[in-house]
Amino acid sequence: MTTLGYAILGLLSREELSGYDVAGRMRARVGHFWEAWHSQIYPELARLEEAGLATHRVVEQRGRPDKKVYKITPAGLETLKEWVTEPPVPRPARDELVLKAYSLWLVEGGGAIALFRDQEQRHGEKLLEYESIRAWMEKEWGEEVLRTDSPRFASYAALQRGIVYERGYAEWCRWVAEQLAEGQRTKRPRKPKAV
Amino acid sequence: MTTLGYAILGLLSREELSGYDVAGRMRARVGHFWEAWHSQIYPELARLEEAGLATHRVVEQRGRPDKKVYKITPAGLETLKEWVTEPPVPRPARDELVLKAYSLWLVEGGGAIALFRDQEQRHGEKLLEYESIRAWMEKEWGEEVLRTDSPRFASYAALQRGIVYERGYAEWCRWVAEQLAEGQRTKRPRKPKAV
DNA sequence: ACCCGCATGTAAGTCGTTACATGATTCT
DNA sequence: AGAATCATGTAACGACTTACATGCGGGT
Missing domain, CATH: 1.10.10.10 (Winged helix-like DNA-binding domain superfamily/Winged helix DNA-binding domain)
Structure with a gap:
């Protein structure tokens, strides 16, 4: 299977x-x-x-x-x-943006800041979308969202993961963008080729 | 490529x-x-x-x-x-545990609680591991971790994502486990087959 | 006239995982 | 004696993506 x-x-x-x-x-x-x-x-x-x-x-x-x-x-x-109830085989989340972050030091400010601001917005939008679905569930399904033997609880729990995920993602993007912006403000000259 | x-x-x-x-x-x-x-x-x-x-x-x-x-x-x-700086094509994170959460309503307490407590611990351990690496970086590399043109900043930024990810994951697992435990405490009889 | 939604499939190709294959040195 | 580390590759399989293929009905 x-x-x-x-x-x-x-x-x-x-x-x-x-x-x-x-x-x-x-x-x-x-x-x-x-x-x-x-x-x-x-x-x-x-x-x-x-x-x-x-x-x-x-x-x-x-x-x-x-x-x-x-x-x-x-x-x-x-x-x-x-x-x-079987534990899943642990697999790392494949995330291309984090890979890009790992090579961020190679590029000068502008484009990178734009990228992370844009990604922050995307994930922020996803977050709002999920939060509005959650609000809908709570209003429409009431306490059933916490009745663990109801499929609605399971839907609610899975959605909850999406919310936590997107919130954390947006937060991280904002943090990266801020660091990049800060780095641009207090610009130091790049290390000279031969010291 | x-x-x-x-x-x-x-x-x-x-x-x-x-x-x-x-x-x-x-x-x-x-x-x-x-x-x-x-x-x-x-x-x-x-x-x-x-x-x-x-x-x-x-x-x-x-x-x-x-x-x-x-x-x-x-x-x-x-x-x-x-x-x-090219925006990555958005791909949803494939996560088997969330998929399992989506079917949680089918199983009675015990095994499911154990699964989520166990997963909470795994991610909590990962979190501690990453946090200790971060502490090491800050101690060893100092302010260079925030110098955006340094590879150390990029390493730091990528690690930061891991930290936010694992923290959120562990949090979610704990929340699910708590809901399941709560559901077991205030046990209602399952809906009878024909009402 | 063209696109969208409904509805089901196959084919080709890419990407990723597990297993096969070999062989020296060092540690337990 | 056996396991782990260093070191490089290939083969087979399985999972996933993109494209091909068809066709009706309704909306713009």
Whole structure:
């Protein structure tokens, strides 16, 4: 089983979905910590079905192409439950911007400051977006967001990670931009080639 | 050019390195936001050389196998500089634990609490490790860590991201574990199958 | 006329991981 | 005797991305 398989089972545990819908949920719901395109999703759904973890029925539609609606099986639910409490293999977050930061010393102020200010804004916007979703959840779902046996709690908890992540990211970007700006203000001449 | 290529150039811009050393630096220095194994590094170094961004010379050693020491070229430095200020294509952080959180509602307390407490500890330990490196840098490098044209500033800035990341991660884990524990204390019976 | 949403797939290519392969020296 | 460090590579596999492929209906 691949991680994507579990991601899909996680969605199917909440509702029956077509491949197209899975792709949509993937973008909207779990997109901030796992993404997948339909070209990966369709074969994965077929594999889940072959493994007996999901089944599908064809739903005919008027004026639209037929769709295959997938449903998780009891075996699928068991597999998913077992996976949930297993510790994940630790993998470092691959982050290209941090890699760029590691070579920041090579470039003179301007462009780098712009980059980090821009990234700060992007992540700040993401943060606001997530926070407004959280506000919506709290208003709409009330105390259920803290009822740990409710899927709404799980959605809320995952979103919470996105919020903490984006807040920290924006903070770091601002800090870097400030250091760069400060470095430009109190400019020292670069070290001469031969001392 | 792949991102790995730039990661390697970033290391070579500071010092000449053999493939073996690059692999080591990769683990120790940039490992918390980009990892790579030697099997990927050796071919990538060959590609960098072919593209004229690095050169190598063979260094003979006593009692040890010969090594190829790579050096960045002026063209390599230019390529690296150009890349640094280009905005990265936004890719969501793939995080399996958040995916597990999204399915947390399916499992009863015990195992899930243990998982998140354990993860909190892991990230808490990472945090302490990074903080002690930061303390070492500040003590050893002094004000140079804030001199934006110094490689030490860049190292410091990248490490800073690791610190913010791990702090946020540990915080989130603790929050989830607390919610799960709270949910267990004030246990409600699960919704009956048919109401 | 053209684009967007719905709907499902395959193919080609890239990137990353694990395993295979070899071999000397030093430490436990 | 066995493990770890230094040192460089290749091969096979798996995961992920981008592009190709098709087709209807509704909106601008």
